[in-house]
Amino acid sequence: MIWRRKNKRAKDRPSPDELVPPEGVTLMLPIAGVGVRLAAQITDILLTGIGAACLVILLSVLNLTDPQSMVAIASLLFFLIRVPYYIAAELAWNGQTLGKRMMKIKVVSHDGGPLTAHALVLRNLMKEAEIFLPGTLLLTLDAASPVASLTSLFWVMLCLAIPLMNRYRRRLGDLMAGTHVIHLPVPVLLSDLAGEKQRVNVDRRKFIFLSHQLDHYGAFELQTLETLLRGQSTPPSAGAAQQREATIEAIVEKIRNKIGYADPVPREDRLSFLKTFYKAQREHLEQRQLFGDRREDKHYAKSSEEA
């Protein structure tokens, strides 16, 4: 519930992505960067712009306007659609506009509680003053008034600099409303490689790894191997099959050399070898971890000597 208090020393500060709920287990809610928020913003501007354009076309087809006042009416419509759109969308979807939904980002309250209507209204009204007004000013620049141009340029720079200067990438409206924007994590449960049944024929002998053979690698190498093995489940494209075969062969040879596994691995058993090795290595590392010996990567021995 409480975002951890900031410490003065940078290395002591917890990452801004971390959140400690009342359950006491640190959760990760990664902060959305400026780029993805800009993309969501552009999507929203396009959507509202298209809405306003449709209305203007409708009005002109119905002959309700004359050409002189077209620009004024178009800008008014864009304004009248835009302002309520952001507020209504974020209220209705609990902190997501359509653009944010597409980019899978979400506004959350900075203290981890629910989003109040007040906060959403405030951050979106400030968006008007922060982004749209200087934006329109910059678009309607004329060389005759350099002071106005420079002022709006300075203003835009200032507003863009604020999110870059704080760790939570909050813009002015976020600071005032007490919110920030996160990436919405997507839970996808992939199958457990260690739990998979292996098609080991009875006549083929099983690979057996000894304890000292499993002392060479750490968690990083294990998880790299995991990523590689997961990639094997998708069928390769025509040209890539050969390349994939070569990669597997190279890895098997590398592992065999490193751990000193004397028996040659026949071609058709290479994947099976890697899977068995993965399982054995993971069991070994998890065992070590339970005993307090956490091995981050293959250099674990060196780093423990230094410490």
Added chain:
Amino acid sequence: MDDQDLIRSARFRQEREADWRRLETLVQEAERKGLQHMAFAETRDLASLYRQATTSLAIAREISLDKALLGYLEALTARAYLCVYAPQQRLGGLLQRFLTQGAPRAMRRSWLFILLGFLCLGLGTLSGYLLYFENADWYYVFMPTDLAGGRGPHATTEALRSVIYDETPVKSGLGAFATYLFSHNTRIAIFVFGLGVFACAPAILLTFYNGLSIGAFIALHADRGLGLDLAGWLSIHGVTEISAICVACGGGLQLGAAVMFPGDKSRTEALRHAGHDAVKLALVAALMLVAAALLEGFGRQLVQDLTARLVIGWSVGALWLAWFVFGGRGRS
């Protein structure tokens, strides 16, 4: 392969996977429908399964090296956390609460800032008025040319009068002008509000400048003996519209004051605190601007009589004042 064959972390996963899957469907449902529309049993399960999942995550971080499992649990618990602790708020009654309680109370709480806003505008008007009589050329300095619509010291008295009483109504031209004026004043209001954060100065300057142009405009007409007629022309919407700018200025000043004088709080904290009332002021200003645009668009063309204009304008102003003074006085 039987259970004994599995390694410890795989067994751990196998035992709990069904619960995680159920939590995942519940989270999806809560995000789609909202907690209020879910059955009691489902919300209860959501909360308890979320707590189980956080425990699972804590254990998995210690015992498992399965990257897929860790990533899944991280994402699942974070998502479930948002469902459990940051659910969607009820939206019903939001507008009513704002109109009957929130807005008038916020206005009363920030009376000093609104008064300052009126003071800025009033002083601006006074200076504009006096400066015009000193030298009529000031008019061109203060008045944006596209806003003046051809009215200036060079225009004849008859021309000025014809604009005020609209003797030859040209609907489309006037419509565009009203649209322009509406977006002009709305823009000024947003500027004044948003810029208040930058240490008050822009809000004060802009309001003052707005006052200058109003003052010069009044002085021009007073000079030609059209003072009372202009008062009627301006009153019908101006009472509401100019008040709206002052209210927006009050909101901006409140934010600026929080930045300059945060007191015991940090600046961010002070801004957040001031934002509570300031945003309500901004919404009130927006409401008043919409009302003013309606009055201007319809009222000013339909009502050509001077007294009727004055009566409508000021009685609408009195209604606003009554809302701010008497609204939301009951029990909280």
